[in-house]
Amino acid sequence: MNILVADDHNLFADALSCLLEAHPEISVIHKSSDYASTIRMLSATEDVDLLLLDLRMPGMEIPNGISRIKEWFPALCVIALSGSASRQEIESCIASGARGFISKTVLGHEIVRAVKAIYNSPSSSIEDITFGIKEHSDRTKLRLTEREHNVLSLLHRGMTNKEMAKEIGISPETVKIYVKSIGDKLSARNRTDLIVRALETGLIQNLDS
Numbered sequence: 252m253n254i255l256v257a258d259d260h261n262l263f264a265d266a267l268s269c270l271l272e273a274h275p276e277i278s279v280i281h282k283s284s285d286y287a288s289t290i291r292m293l294s295a296t297e298d299v300d301l302l303l304l305d306l307r308m309p310g311m312e313i314p315n316g317i318s319r320i321k322e323w324f325p326a327l328c329v330i331a332l333s334g335s336a337s338r339q340e341i342e343s344c345i346a347s348g349a350r351g352f353i354s355k356t357v358l359g360h361e362i363v364r365a366v367k368a369i370y371n372s373p374s375s376s377i378e379d380i381t382f383g384i385k386e387h388s389d390r391t392k393l394r395l396t397e398r399e400h401n402v403l404s405l406l407h408r409g410m411t412n413k414e415m416a417k418e419i420g421i422s423p424e425t426v427k428i429y430v431k432s433i434g435d436k437l438s439a440r441n442r443t444d445l446i447v448r449a450l451e452t453g454l455i456q457n458l459d460s
Contacts, residue, residue, distance in 0.1 A: 252370065253298050255281045257289040258305040258332065263355065263447055267303070270359045271366070286310030293324055301370055305355075306333040306344065313340050314347035321348030330369055335453045341381060352381045356452060358438075395433065395454065402429040407446060407455050 254271060256279055258264040268279040281296060283289040287310050293299060302320065306313055313336075317329055331344045334355040341352045351369035353362055365382035395403065398419075405415045412423040412430070419426070430442070437452070439445035449455045 252277050252300050253280045254278065254301045254303060254366075255283065255289070255292060255296075255299045256303050257283045257286075257308060258303070259284045259308040260305070260447070260450065262443070266359060266447075267362060270363050274363065274367075284308065286312075286316055290320070290323070293320070293327070299327065301328045301330065301366070303330050303332055303353075303366070304349075306331050306336050306340070314343040314349075317344050317347040317349050328370055330366060334448075334450075345381075354382065356438075356448060357382060395436070399429055399433050402426060403433055403449060403454065406430065406433075406442065407449070 254277060256264050256268055256271075258267070261284070264282050264284075268282060271277045271279050280299065281292045283292050285308055289302070289304070289308075293302070304317070304320075305311070310316075317331065320327065320329060329349045331341070331349045331352045332355050333340075333352075336344075336352070336354075344352060351365075351372075353365045353369070355362075357365070361382070368382075401419055402415060405418055410418065412426045415426045416423040430445075433439075433449075434442075434445045437445055437448040437454075439448050446455070
């Protein structure tokens with residue numbers, strides 16, 4: 252199975268590619284970071300079997316971007332990815348030709364399992380070709396306290412616990428508690444995973460807006 256990973260978040264794309272290529276039957280042959288470069292790569296490469304397509308990447312329109320891809324590359328299997336897609340958007344993508352949908356909030360090994368299941372599934376039932384919708388829905392409704400918002404914003408800026416403590420005026424031990432609380436709400440495994448999940452669920456975007 253030859254895969255093109257189309258996602259503008261390099262950290263996520265690299266991590267997903269590594270997880271996919273740990274399986275001998277899978278090869279990630281290209282990565283792209285916007286819709287235009289994705290189309291160029293598909294046009295220049297004949298052996299792409301599967302496109303993992305980020306619905307929020309630059310230049311992507313929902314669901315027209317998928318409709319055009321399926322018109323130009325009808326044999327291509329397209330799986331939509333997103334950390335912030337509504338049920339209506341997901342259903343419109345499926346109707347436009349996507350084989351399935353995977354929420355980027357599920358754990359890495361679960362994404363790989365979902366990719367295999369969707370690619371090999373003959374089912375047209377949306378329950379069988381969508382993964383992580385409930386978890387995604389729950390996470391997009393996450394509520395952080397004002398202090399957790401402050402800590403997340405500083406964490407995104409790369410500050411250490413001591414630096415955040417000095418900035419906010421609390422102890423490093425208290426900062427550590429807030430970081431753990433945010434990580435628990437996002438089901439993050441470490442700080443890097445916390446930032447990735449906060450980006451994908453829109454929490455950091457909301458902080459900056």
